[in-house]
Amino acid sequence: MSIVLAGHGLIKKYGSTTALAGVDVEVAARDSLAIMGPSGSGKSTLLHTLAGIIRPDDGQVLLRGERIDRLGENKLSALRRKRFGFVFQFGQLLPELPAEENVALPLMLEGVPRGQAVARARRWFAPLGLDGLEKRRPGQLSGGQAQRVAIARALVIEPDVVFADEPTGALDQHTSEEVVRLLTSVTREQGAALVMVTHDADVAAHCGRILQVRDGRISSHSQYTVA
Numbered sequence: 001m002s003i004v005l006a007g008h009g010l011i012k013k014y015g016s017t018t019a020l021a022g023v024d025v026e027v028a029a030r031d032s033l034a035i036m037g038p039s040g041s042g043k044s045t046l047l048h049t050l051a052g053i054i055r056p057d058d059g060q061v062l063l064r065g066e067r068i069d070r071l072g073e074n075k076l077s078a079l080r081r082k083r084f085g086f087v088f089q090f091g092q093l094l095p096e097l098p099a100e101e102n103v104a105l106p107l108m109l110e111g112v113p114r115g116q117a118v119a120r121a122r123r124w125f126a127p128l129g130l131d132g133l134e135k136r137r138p139g140q141l142s143g144g145q146a147q148r149v150a151i152a153r154a155l156v157i158e159p160d161v162v163f164a165d166e167p168t169g170a171l172d173q174h175t176s177e178e179v180v181r182l183l184t185s186v187t188r189e190q191g192a193a194l195v196m197v198t199h200d201a202d203v204a205a206h207c208g209r210i211l212q213v214r215d216g217r218i219s220s221h222s223q224y225t226v227a
């Protein structure tokens with residue numbers, strides 16, 4: 001099992017609040033990890049620290065064995081654009097762009113010419129059940145369709161890791177189920193690891209493993225067999 005992403009001894013404090021109190025976590029390629037826990041327990045801080053958005057006060061974050069938490073800001077943001085995909089609670093699609101251009105954006109930011117980027121973006125529509133919606137603007141999509149476009153946008157660069165922060169938080173139960181099923185399966189097929197924060201146990205159950213975080217520490221770590 002090759003570890004893609006690891007956090008060792010992660011500590012993060014905000015004044016007198018300890019958001020992470022020494023967390024160790026490892027994720028392998030094609031592995032999916034759900035981070036659960038009460039409000040304020042440190043879930044988002046952990047996800048953002050692993051994703052190189054927040055720098056830990058102590059500990060290390062390693063991507064394929066290379067330390068990333070001490071990279072300069074330019075290198076770190078380039079690494080995030082090239083190696084990580086992100087899915088947020090509210091898709092955060094650009095409302096004025098058609099779905100296919102929203103998906104193509106991360107490629108264009110990397111300098112891929114627009115025509116090529118859109119052609120590559122379109123390949124993700126069928127696997128995500130979005131055939132025929134390429135030209136729709138986000139306002140013309142349902143919540144579940146918009147999240148599937150956001151998943152395509154996260155995967156288009158063929159990242160090492162997809163980070164998802166409450167990706168189904170704004171969806172009803174049926175749509176959540178559909179979106180998380182696609183998120184976990186398409187991410188695995190692409191060969192990436194998935195790290196997801198969720199409050200929803202049904203959503204977490206689609207992941208290979210579940211971490212419970214409490215007061216900035218891992219309180220339990222379970223292994224699930226994905227159905």
Ligand SMILES: Nc1ncnc2c1ncn2[C@@H]1O[C@H](COP(=O)(O)OP(=O)(O)OP(=O)(O)O)[C@@H](O)[C@H]1O
Nearest residue numbers: 014017018019037038039040041042043044045046
């Ligand atoms: N930028 C910040 N400044 C000060 N305190 C912060 C900051 N970010 C987080 N915290 C604190 O750190 C702790 C962990 O916050 P975090 O957002 O990681 O929790 P969470 O488990 O994701 O919560 P929720 O489920 O409510 O989103 C909380 O006590 C929070 O108030």
